[in-house]
Amino acid sequence: xxxxxxxxxxxxxxxxxxxxxxxxxxxxxxxxxxxxxxxxxxxxxxxxxxxxxxxxxxxxxxxxxxxxxxxxxxxxxxxxxxxxxxxxxxxxxxxxxxxxxxxxxxxxxxxxxxxxxxxxxxxxxxxxxxxxxxxxxxxxx
Numbered sequence: 227x228x229x230x231x232x233x234x235x236x237x238x239x240x241x242x243x244x245x246x247x248x249x250x251x252x253x254x255x256x257x258x259x260x261x262x263x264x265x266x267x268x269x270x271x272x273x274x275x276x277x278x279x280x281x282x283x284x285x286x287x288x289x290x291x292x293x294x295x296x297x298x299x300x301x302x303x304x305x306x307x308x309x310x311x312x313x314x315x316x317x318x319x320x321x322x323x324x325x326x327x328x329x330x331x332x333x334x335x336x337x338x339x340x341x342x343x344x345x346x347x348x349x350x351x352x353x354x355x356x357x358x359x360x361x362x363x364x365x366x367x
Contacts, residue, residue, distance in 0.1 A: 256300075257330065262326075262327070265323050267282055273318040275314050279294075301323075305317060
């Protein structure tokens with residue numbers, strides 16, 4: 227049996243997913259996929275620092291700072307002082323950010339459903355386990 231070209235297939239799938247997100251802005255309430263990632267993180271944790279976002283999303287702090295400034299200008303997030311360390315600034319979603327998060331969740335639920343069609347729960351569990359293993363490659367470096 228010819229071995230699947232996993233790196234190629236994964237990169238191709240990522241580009242297709244990115245293109246899908248970019249061509250379906252109505253489901254994203256005008257936010258980018260990067261902004262959705264930040265909003266999902268805020269929804270799960272309440273408020274977070276730029277450093278925490280950067281670490282979680284595997285992005286540079288400078289990129290997250292620039293993204294957060296655009297999100298603040300769009301009214302999606304607000305900055306607030308950390309109650310325990312005055313040197314830190316935290317981000318928190320605004321009501322507009324919460325609405326955008328809900329819209330993005332709905333869009334992704336439909337996309338996930340479409341991607342899972344035709345696969346058994348056992349097959350999907352293997353795919354999820356494989357993707358988690360790929361996500362752990364950094365730990366092996």
